[in-house]
Every structure is written in structure tokens, then in C-alpha cells.
Amino acid sequence: MAEARFSVLSEEFDAAPERYFGWLRKHAPVHHEPAVDAYFVSRYRDVRRVLEDHEAFTTETLQQRAEPVMRGPVLAQMTGAEHTAKRKIVVRSFTGPALQDHVRTIRANAAELVTPFLPTGRIDLVNDFGKPFAVQVMLDVLGLDKEDRPRVAAWLAGVGEFITSVGLTDERRRHCLELAGELEAHLVPVIEQRRRHPGADLISTLCTAEFDGVAMTTRDVTALVVNVLVAAVEPADKTLGLLFRHLVDHPEQLAQVRRDPALLSAAVAETLRLTPPVRLVPRLAEHDTELSGTVVLAGATVFCMTGAANRDPEAFTAPDVFDLHRPDLGTARSFTAAAQHLAFGTGLHQCVGAAFARAEIETVAALLLPLLDRVRHSPGSRYRETGLYTRGPVALPLDFTPVHHGVPGHHGVSGHDGVPGQV
Template structure:
């Protein structure tokens, strides 16, 4: 039965979801929302169960939630030999030598976006730097023109709205579909050109590689490219903003990371646990599922509450504390399939771009930290986050003292 006193769709929850996580886990761990006829699970063991039991909880919801704007099926919808072969193709584009090459691309794009901001001693880390950087570097890795980043950003905003909205008005749905069609029309000629004249970029790799005689059609490649764009851009700027927000709010930990850059991976891993940019992951219950705290009927949509699970005291000690030194996280495995936190999902459909996400955030943060001396929140600025499905800072205005040598080098 729904709890009439509480809704995850309420304005109060949207303002500060973390304030309600303990209440959900303790009082309504299998929470029903009648307005969207969906169930929300919040305990760590339950979320892990839903994400790893691929027969009982499938990704069929993505056929409605993602495929229309992805312009075709994405990896998370696939199973068996098809999933294995196509996942290998994508993973190959984000590991090994490809990832080393991408690290240089990441650093070059970060320096380029940062250059005009550095001498000012102030910037909005999310809107002045994070968002343009995340789109530009992803376009660069794909082999697309990064000067198109503003138009691609506009299209991606519509695609992201479609995927992450719990409910859409007909007008917003039409807008999102127009964005998806625009992005598809932009990508298809590039894909066809790369088939004829492949390069070293990811689109060329996706367009020409075969595994076990499995090749991909233009429609499939388009869907995977849009998938990569959304997956790489959405979490990156949010994670970067959240990382700096938490470090600035914990100055002793910020000082430790500045003195010892080897701690940066731990700080990123703890940011992903503490405030995961992806807060909800949907699944479809293929059969009735009994949990300690409720029963989900067959055919129901189940939303895994990643933020609540990542703060479950059954999984983490003092989970509401941001602590880069915590012993129960395991930094070395936090960007792999063995991660203790659930920010990248888990199981068969864990995010294929986890290694790239780590390289991206680590490279950029390592570049920024020494350049932004005495970095601090801008006086008078109010911090606000937004998003139910994906969540991050609306803005992060910072003041800092730019390192003189760095200003000269980047000017």
C-alpha cells in the first residue's frame, strides 16, 4: 500500500533526497508510488538483487524509456551472444591503448576550456567549465567536430529529459523526439562516411569491428553513439561538481588531496558513493518478487534507488559521512565490476564507461586542483541540486587564486 504521508515525487524529496533515505529503508523499503504505478527499492541488498538477477528483473522498461530517443536498442537491452559481442566492441573503445590516447584528449580539452577562465579568479565549475568540457571531450573521442558542442548539448538535453523523466507532457515528449531526430540526422552521414573511410576514432571502431561475425547496422551504431554521449556527458560534469563541492566542504580532506594526489581516486570513489549522479535505475519485474518489506507484482516497474542504497549502514559504516579514507569502499575496485558502491550499476549491465569516467574525472581534477589555489565557494552563492533520476549541482560558483605560472601557461 502507498504511504500517504510521503512521496518520492514530492517537492520536499526533490529538494533533499538524502534526508529521506533512512526513512525509506526503515519504514518503506519497497515503496509504491501510485501516480506512476511503480515501486522504489532503497535497501542495498534489495537494489543489488534487482540489478544482478537478470531473469527476474529485466531491462525491458528501456524499450519505452530509452529506445525511442536512442533511435534503436542499447546495450542494456541486449542479452546473450549479442550483448557479449557488442559490449566487447564498446569496451575495446574505452580500455587499453584507446584509454591512454583518450587521456591526452581529455587533458587537451580541459586546458582549452579552462584557459579563458583561469586568470579571472572565479568561475562556475558546472556551467562555465564542466558542461562544455564534458560534451567537447566526448565529441573528440568519438571523432566528431567539438565545435558543434552547443548544438549537440541541446539535442542531448532533450534525449536526457525523455530518459530521466518519470512523466512527460505531450509537448515535452514531442520536443524530446525532435531532439533525438536531429541528433540522428547529424550522426548517420558521419557513420556512413566512417564505414567507407575509417579512422582511429570510436565511431570508426563501432562501424567496422566484428566479433564472432556480429557486425552492427547504422541504426545500431547510432543508438550506441547516443548511448555513449548520454553516459559520458551526463555523469561527468555532475561528478566533477560534486567532487569539488564535497572537498571544499571538508577542507581537511581537500588539503590532504592537494598534498597527496594519490588520494584523488579515493575522493572520486567516495563522491560516487556519497552522491551518485545516477540516482535511479529502472527494471521490469518478470515475476512476483518478495522482499523483506513488501511484494512487487509481476509486470511492475521497479526503480533501484542508488543514492539510498549507497548510504545503507548495512553496506557502509557511517554512510552519511563523506570520508575519502573509509575502509569499506575499496578504491582499487571502485571503477570495476567488483565495486562496492552502486553508482555504475552492477552485474551484466554495469556501465561500460566506468574506466573512461575515472580517467576523465581524475585527469581533470588533477589538472584543476593545483591551478585553483585557495578554492572556495563564492560568498553569497546558494548551493542547489536538481534531478530525481540523475542529480547534480545546478551551478557551483567558485572563487580561487590562480597560480601565476599557470595563468601564463594557459593564456
């Protein structure tokens, strides 16, 4: 395969990118894609270097890729005191005591959504459950009305398409911007109301927080809310689907997790390593820099290929194998800044929601596994993944032993009296 004929934008690559990772790392570790005039970096050491050297490789590219639909600067664009302060506000909202409240919300929403499918013995874990679940949880965390889930999901799809598309037509760009504008119009009155009458939700927290002694503007809060929504919703349903796909495909490891629930963290960490839901992380080269023998020119966009880096044999033994007992991963550090895998990025702009992502997926999986007895792929279903920037299953139809007694301890979900969505 000649590099001139290879393209990460091709249908062949989209169908099975893992088939090309080894070739890329060996023959084109810094692959230039003429159609988008960008470099795609695939070796683990190069990806880690680009993500950690925030002076040579900045997040300025997000000014065009994210800010127009986020309606303002996002965390990854910020530096210095502003970045430290605002990141701390968001992190505090997803860790410690706040995280325990979120876990109750996560469990309640999961129970509510899965219950109707239990007597049928069949569920599409992506479309019936994962996608609505991911949006609904974040609406509860933000204190937004869950009745608006379909509209919010549609708006977020437009925002996500704008950010994650490597090439957008003018028509699709306009459509995405319109959807982002509708989401902003929906959020602004809520933000203004929470500023006057704050509650216990994340929007209220952002409205009442201060930076340099000054409260954040409505534009600042809107951008952070959209930032949190996209960052939390987009990968969640993909990670859940990928986790169950791997466990169903490896019944001996699924049986081990059932016997020892403490292994669930390792299963989630290995899922994130082998099949990270976010496959590309963009950066902008500030000056000419050499990576694996190729000079990346100043001003060029560099896409870090986390999927390829996480399968680099220089970083992991037998990297294409799903192994929840993998000794070179380190479950305890897999959700921290010391993670060996790069699913959450690394360096200054590592994902702020790693702890929340872990709690969310582990809580849902711990609830679902006892309910989905003898779980297997539905007969006739064909597994397929899609996505260049973010990637996950198109669907995951599963059959299991029907359950007629419902979710243990679940008696319905309350409204907004107390913790949103609490049982």
C-alpha cells in the same frame, strides 16, 4: 510521516532526498508510487539483488524509456552473445591503449576550457566548465566536430530528459523525440562516411566492428553512439561538481589530497558512493517477487535508488559522512565489477564506462587542483542540487587565487591532425 503522504515526486523530496533515505529504508523499503505505478527500492541488499538478478528483473523497461530517443536498442537491453560482443567492442574502446589516448584528449580539452578563467579567480565549475567539457571530450573521442558542441548539447539534453523523466507531458515527449531525430540526422551521414573512410575514432571502430561476422547496421551504430554520448556526458559534469563540492566543504581532506595526489582516486570513489550522479536504475519485474516483505507484481517497473542504497548502514559505516579514508569502500575495486558502492550499477549491465569515468574525473581534478589555489565557494552563492533520476549541482561558483601563467605545458589545442584535441 505516513507512507500515504510521502512521494518521491514531491518538491520536498527533490529539495533534499537524503533527508528521506533513512525513513524509506526503515518504513517503506519498497515504496509504491501510484502516480507512475512503479516501486522505488531503497535498501542496499534489495537494490543489489534487483540489479544482479537479470532474469527476475530485466531491462525491458528501456524499450519504452530509452529506445525511442536512442534510435535503437541500447547495450543494457541486449542479452547473450550480442550483449557480450557489443559490450566488448565498447569496453575495448575505453580501456588499455585507447584509454591513454583519451587521457591526452581529456587533459587538452580541460586546459583549453579552464584557461580563460584563470586570471579572473572565479569560475562556475558546472556551467562554465563541467557541462561544455563533458560534451567536448566525447565529441573528440567520437571524432565529431567540436564546433557543433552547442547543438549536440541541446540534442543530448532532449534525449536525457526523455530517459530520465519519471513523468513526461505529451508536449515534452514530442519535443524530446524531435531533438533525438535531429541528433540522428546529424550522426547518420558521419557514420556512413566513416564506414567508407574509417579513422582512429570511436565511430570508425563501431563501423568496422563485426558481430557474428556481419558489420553493424547504421541503426546499430547510431544507437551505440547515442548510448555512449548520454552515458558519458550526463554524469561527468555532475561528478566533477560533486567532487569539488565535497572537497571544498571538507578543507582538511582537500589539503590531504593536495599533499598526496594518490588520494584523488579515493576522493572520487567516495563522491560516487555518497552522491552518485545516477540515482535511479529502472528494471521490469518478470514475475511476482518479494522484496523486504512487499510483493512486487509481474510487469511492474522497479526503480533502484542507488543514492539511498549507498547510504545504507548495513553496507557502510557512518554512511552519511564524506570520508576518503573509508575502510569499507575499497578504492582499488570501486571502479570495477567488484565495487561495493552501486553508483555504476552492478551485475550483467554494470556501466561499461567505469574506467573511462575514473580517468576523466581524476585527470581533470589533477589538472585543476594545483590551479585553483585557496579555492572556496563564491561569496553569496547558494548551493543547490536537482534531479530525481540523475542529480547534481545546478551551479558551483568558486573563487580562487588568480593564475596569470596559464596551464603548465598547455600551448593550445590542435585540430584533428593526429589525436583529436591533442596538445
